[in-house]
Every structure is written in C-alpha cells, then in structure tokens.
Amino acid sequence: MEDVNAYIESGILELYVLGQLSALEIAEVEAMAAKHPEVKAELSAIEIALETYALENSITTSEELELRILSQFDDEKSTITANPATPEQKIIPLYKGRDEGKIKVLRFSLVACIALLVVSLVALYSVYNRLNLAQDQIATLSRDKQQFATTVSKLQFEKSGMENRIAMVDNAEWTTVKLAGVPKSPEAKMLVFWNKTNKNVLINYAAIELPKTDKAHEYQLWALVDGKPVSLGVFTEVDNAKEAVVQMAAIQKAQAFAVTIEPTGGSINPTMEKMVVMGAI
Amino acid sequence: MSLSKKISLTEDELVSALKNRETIAIKALYDMYSGALLGVISRIIVHTEVAEDLLQETFIKIWNSGASYDSSKGRLFTWMMNIARNISIDKLRSKDFKNANKNQDIENNVDFIDEQKKVSFNADTLGLKELVTALKSDYQDVLNMVYFKGYTHVEAAEELNLPLGTVKTRVRMAILELRKKFN
Numbered sequence: 001m002e003d004v005n006a007y008i009e010s011g012i013l014e015l016y017v018l019g020q021l022s023a024l025e026i027a028e029v030e031a032m033a034a035k036h037p038e039v040k041a042e043l044s045a046i047e048i049a050l051e052t053y054a055l056e057n058s059i060t061t062s063e064e065l066e067l068r069i070l071s072q073f074d075d076e077k078s079t080i081t082a083n084p085a086t087p088e089q090k091i092i093p094l095y096k097g098r099d100e101g102k103i104k105v106l107r108f109s110l111v112a113c114i115a116l117l118v119v120s121l122v123a124l125y126s127v128y129n130r131l132n133l134a135q136d137q138i139a140t141l142s143r144d145k146q147q148f149a150t151t152v153s154k155l156q157f158e159k160s161g162m163e164n165r166i167a168m169v170d171n172a173e174w175t176t177v178k179l180a181g182v183p184k185s186p187e188a189k190m191l192v193f194w195n196k197t198n199k200n201v202l203i204n205y206a207a208i209e210l211p212k213t214d215k216a217h218e219y220q221l222w223a224l225v226d227g228k229p230v231s232l233g234v235f236t237e238v239d240n241a242k243e244a245v246v247q248m249a250a251i252q253k254a255q256a257f258a259v260t261i262e263p264t265g266g267s268i269n270p271t272m273e274k275m276v277v278m279g280a281i
Numbered sequence: 282m283s284l285s286k287k288i289s290l291t292e293d294e295l296v297s298a299l300k301n302r303e304t305i306a307i308k309a310l311y312d313m314y315s316g317a318l319l320g321v322i323s324r325i326i327v328h329t330e331v332a333e334d335l336l337q338e339t340f341i342k343i344w345n346s347g348a349s350y351d352s353s354k355g356r357l358f359t360w361m362m363n364i365a366r367n368i369s370i371d372k373l374r375s376k377d378f379k380n381a382n383k384n385q386d387i388e389n390n391v392d393f394i395d396e397q398k399k400v401s402f403n404a405d406t407l408g409l410k411e412l413v414t415a416l417k418s419d420y421q422d423v424l425n426m427v428y429f430k431g432y433t434h435v436e437a438a439e440e441l442n443l444p445l446g447t448v449k450t451r452v453r454m455a456i457l458e459l460r461k462k463f464n
Contacts (some may be wrong), residue, residue: 011449014456017317018427019353020434030354047356051317053363057429058316059323061336066311067336087296134325153301229322 007032009041076167156195159207161244168193168204177257185211188276192221192257203249205238210276213237213261220262220269223254234266235272256280289313292357299347299357307344315340315357318365323371325431326378335372339365395433420455423448 007013015021018030033040168174174193182189191207194200203221210219221232232248235241256277260270290309298306318339321412323332342364350360372378424442428431432440438448 004453009453011453014452015434015449017359018434018452020427034353043355045460046456047359049463050362052463053318053357053428054317054358055314055458057320058317061315061319061333065333065336066315069340070308070311073304136286179309180464181391192374 003008004032004036004038005255008039013039013043017043017050033198157241157244161204164202164245165191165204165206168202173197174202175281177279177281179248179257179259179277182275185276187211190259190277192279194251194281199250199252201245201251203230203235203248205241205244205246208238209239210259212262216264217261218264218266219250219259219276220266222258222260223251224256224258225251225254227255229258229265229270231266231268231270232257234262234264254281292352296350296357299343299350302344304348307340310343311340316363317358318361320361321365321429322369324429325366325373331372331378332369335368336365339368342368349370366431371429420451420458423451424455427452449461451458 012021012025012029016026021029029039029043033043142205168176169278173195175196177192177194179190179192188210190210191204192203195202200222201223213219218234220234222229223232224230230251232251235246235248258270258276259276260267260272261274261276262271288311290306295306295309295336298309315336319332322335323329326335339361343361346364350357364439398461423434423437423443426437426440427434434448434452435445437443437444441448445449
C-alpha cells in the first residue's frame with residue numbers, strides 16, 4: 001500500500017495525464033491503474049482538475065469558425081482526408097502563360113521548319129536537274145569547240161603547205177620531182193622538192209596522196225643514186241604530221257626518188273615489194 | 282445545424298456517438314470543448330488565424346481517430362487535449378511556421394510583439410489570470426509551461442534551471458491546489 005502511495009506521490013500520474021511520458025512509462029502507469037483502484041481514482045481526479053482548469057481558460061470561438069469547422073462534418077460519415085486549412089499542395093507553374101506561349105512558338109517553328117525543308121528539297125532537285133543539263137551543254141560545247149579547233153588547225157596546216165608549195169613553184173632553185181603510183185597502188189602520188197643549190201630535200205603534205213599505213217608502219221623516202229637506194233628519212237601519215245612541210249636528208253645527186261612502207265623507225269634497205277610511188281628526175 | 286442550440290451529452294454518450302461516427306458527437310464536442318481546446322492551442326500558437334486552423338485540424342483528427350480512443354486509459358477530454366497540444370507543437374516546430382515567423386511584415390510586427398508579450402488584455406484569459414494569481418507562483422509557472430505553453434517537463438526544468446524531480450513535484454503540487462480549489 002505504501003508503494004502505491006509513493007507511486008501516486010512521485011508525480012508520474014500528473015505527467016501521464018499531461019502526455020509527458022515515454023511509451024514504456026505509459027504502459028507502466030496503465031498497468032498500475034488497472035491493478036490499483038486508488039491509482040485509477042487519482043488519475044481521474046487529476047484529469048478532472050486539468051479539464052476544469054482548461055475549461056476555465058477557454059477562449060470563446062467565433063460563429064464563423066464554428067460554422068466553418070462543423071460544416072465539414074454535416075454529411076460526413078466517412079473519413080475526412082482533406083483539410084481545407086492546409087489544402088493539398090498543388091504545383092502551379094509560376095509562368096504558365098509563358099510556357100504555353102513557348103510551346104506554341106516551338107510548334108509553329110517545327111511546322112515552319114518542315115515546310116522549309118520540303119521547299120528546299122524541291123529547289124535542290126530542280127537545281128540538280130539544271131546542273132545536269134548545264135553540264136551536258138558544256139560537254140557538247142566543248143566537244144564542238146574541240147572539233148572546231150581541229151578543223152582550224154587542219155586548215156592552217158593545209159594552208160601552210162599550200163603556201164610553201166606555191167613558193168616552191170615560183171622559185172627557180174627548186175626542182176619538183178613527181179612520184180607516180182606503181183602498178184600495185186596506181187592512185188598514189190606525191191611531189192618531192194630538191195634544191196639545186198644546197199641539195200636539200202623537202203616534202204609537202206599538201207602534195208602527198210599515199211595509201212594508208214597501220215600504226216606499226218610509216219613511209220620511208222629513198223633516193224636512187226647510181227642504182228643504189230639511199231635513205232632520206234621516214235615520214236608519217238598526214239594525220240600524225242606536225243608540220244605541213246618536212247625537211248628530209250640532203251642528197252648530192254640522185255636519179256630517182258621512191259617511197260616504201262617500212263616498219264616504224266625505217267629500214268636499212270628498202271622493201272621493194274612495199275614500194276608505193278616512184279619518180280625519176 | 283442551429284448555432285444557438287448548444288448540445289451537451291454525457292461522456293459515455295459522447296464516446297459511443299464518436300465511435301459510431303455520428304455527427305452529433307462532433308457537434309457536442311465542439312459545443313463543450315472548442316473553447317478549452319482553442320485556449321490551449323492559442324497559448325502555443327499566438328497567431329489567431331493559425332490557431333483556428335489548428336483547432337479545425339484537431340477536430341478532424343478527433344473525428345478520424347475516434348475509434349482508437351480507449352476510455353479505460355483516460356478521459357475523453359485528456360485525449361482530445363493531447364491531440365490539440367501535439368498538433369500545435371508540431372506546427373510550432375515545423376519549418377514553414379518558423380519561416381513564416383521570420384518573414385513577418387514590418388507593419389504587423391507591432392501587433393505580433395504585443396501579442397507575444399501579452400500587453401493587450403484578452404477578455405477570455407482574464408479568468409486564467411485571476412485563477413493563476415490564486416496559485417502559488419512557483420507551482421503555477423511549471424504547470425502552465427507544460428500544460429499551456431507546449432514545453433515538455435524536461436524542457437521546463439532546463440528553462441527554469443530546476444532539477445527534474447523539483448519540476449515533477451511542482452506540477453503535482455499545482456494540480457493538487459487546483460483540485461482543492463475546484464472542490
């Protein structure tokens with residue numbers, strides 16, 4: 001019994017009512033109260049005293065507050081979760097309008113970009129076609145120009161040959177030797193010009209009509225000196241010639257000139273069966 | 282509901298109505314105890330608006346956790362009082378409340394300080410002052426700190442620079458004096 005009185009007088013019951021105890025101490029007080037009616041009676045007395053004390057110190061609530069609080073319970077049987085005093089925190093963007101505006105601008109930009117891309121692709125395709133056309137035209141023009149240039153150079157070549165030939169005819173120093181086709185090539189003919197003074201020999205493409213050779217062969221000019229052939233050099237077909245007039249090797253005396261077709265580079269002795277033209281002086 | 286008609290029920294009736302989730306329980310509890318609960322809340326949180334919000338929160342919690350109340354462990358009011366006090370102390374120690382206090386507008390400061398220093402007379406607390414002066418001041422200080430101001434008895438001992446045992450004794454003595462007075 002003394003233990004119970006000491007327990008009551010320790011002040012723990014007051015702290016229990018004031019909600020000041022740990023869970024362990026609370027369990028202890030509740031066990032004591034269940035066991036000892038005096039403890040239970042003491043607790044009630046403390047509670048009533050503090051309750052009265054609190055009621056004495058009431059603060060009158062306003063009618064609006066009463067209405068506000070009680071209106072929440074009017075038709076509420078269920079658990080009230082939302083507390084209007086501290087409403088659920090909603091995140092409201094600070095610059096809502098700005099974001100929407102941004103999105104609108106971005107959307108518009110995207111559409112504009114796509115439109116621009118399509119236009120660009122069409123333009124690119126058209127430019128590509130035109131470029132191809134222009135390249136074709138350039139190729140045609142350059143081909144034409146090349147043909148023209150070839151024609152011009154051929155004409156110049158022929159002209160220089162013709163001029164030289166005219167000069168030869170007018171000049172008394174030069175002897176013109178006519179070489180006529182042999183029976184194997186009756187159409188062939190050419191002229192050889194021999195200077196009486198310095199014994200130089202010239203040929204002129206403007207006055208050469210010989211059968212065609214292949215790539216591995218060219219013409220060789222021979223002088224017949226006392227029955228022996230002497231090479232005066234080789235010359236190519238007119239298509240490969242660089243000059244219209246070609247100076248050959250000089251010869252002091254000769255009775256005739258002849259041309260044979262020899263392998264490229266010429267031969268030491270003429271291949272008689274390949275002789276195409278011949279002419280005596 | 283009619284505001285003029287005050288409802289009063291016995292403790293047993295109140296408890297059973299609350300456990301059955303009858304709205305009459307909350308109306309009766311409000312009529313009987315809202316003033317006392319607001320008295321406690323207001324002494325911990327001096328801002329009237331915040332204190333009123335906390336009273337609302339207290340009643341919602343009473344309503345929602347009525348099922349967990351055990352009458353064998355104490356009176357209904359003691360249970361409600363502890364709910365109100367805990368809600369108020371939580372608020373007092375919460376970050377947003379502390380920050381809100383730091384950011385007081387300068388115009389509001391005069392009223393705020395007045396309220397804090399209790400320079401103005403509050404008609405509702407006049408009764409307390411009279412009663413309190415009747416108590417022996419050493420006992421009354423400790424009880425009021427723990428019961429009304431939201432101190433724990435350990436904090437009160439530190440604040441008053443008293444041994445814990447002395448604080449316990451003074452709380453008991455103050456309550457004994459109250460019991461004598463009310464009887």
